[in-house]
Ligand SMILES: [Ca+2]
């Protein structure tokens with residue numbers, strides 16, 4: 001009566017000064033969702049009320065300076081059919097902790113009456129850390145405040161920041177199993193007047209393909225000064241692998257795109273796009289756009305370590321060691 005509930009488990013940790021770190025620690029299935037800080041939603045995926053569920057957490061990384069504020073487990077008396085309940089288990093970081101820490105947790109959810117009596121998941125989170133916006137020209141996607149926005153119908157089901165491996169987050173756009181046209185759009189990039197604009201990133205993709213018929217795919221586009229987006233291939237060759245099939249409702253049917261599998265998939269590979277001085281003195285945005293046809297899903301597109309050279313602003317966030325000296329003192333930003 002409970003299959004799948006482990007997939008809805010998430011944990012959040014707090015910094016030394018009590019800031020909530022609103023990371024969502026995704027699972028291998030790429031399932032993500034928005035959760036409240038310091039809580040672990042536990043879902044009953046079946047039609048019968050579930051009683052007496054135990055959630056217990058153990059710390060599997062070094063425990064120096066890290067402790068449970070209260071208990072390491074919580075008991076949920078009942079969970080209604082097809083609904084979820086949050087279990088709160090707070091973890092404290094000692095005020096003398098130095099450096100950015102890497103916390104790894106093992107979470108076990110148990111219920112004797114469930115089909116699977118016990119489900120375990122591993123989670124990782126940085127601790128003693130502050131997330132500072134607008135300080136970098138590189139986005140490693142490790143900051144929860146990564147300033148990209150997902151646009152288009154169903155974008156919230158397609159684009160998410162996910163944990164590909166412990167302590168390595170990426171942007172990930174799913175190859176959706178229905179017609180879709182969504183983008184992950186950058187913040188403003190203010191291009192300088194002399195140096196070339198060079199955009200580089202690591203990526204890997206796997207889009208629906210049958211032989212040489214490419215049903216789903218992705219493109220990179222750029223907009224200047226708030227104008228319409230155009231394909232980046234008008235300025236620099238991104239190495240698209242084929243043309244999207246016309247006739248199965250892909251909104252970009254007939255356009256060249258990243259299709260099929262990237263070289264070395266699923267390992268990420270570096271792509272560098274030198275746009276020269278075509279945008280000197282202008283404010284541009286780029287977007288990663290995925291378009292899918294009427295049926296059949298595949299993996300999708302993972303993007304990491306986006307670096308933008310030749311700009312005069314600092315559009316991206318970075319993680320730094322927690323800067324607060326005292327617990328409970330409001331911080332000035
Ligand atoms: Ca990363």
Ligand SMILES: [Ca+2]
Nearest residue numbers: 208293295296
């Ligand atoms: Ca498809």
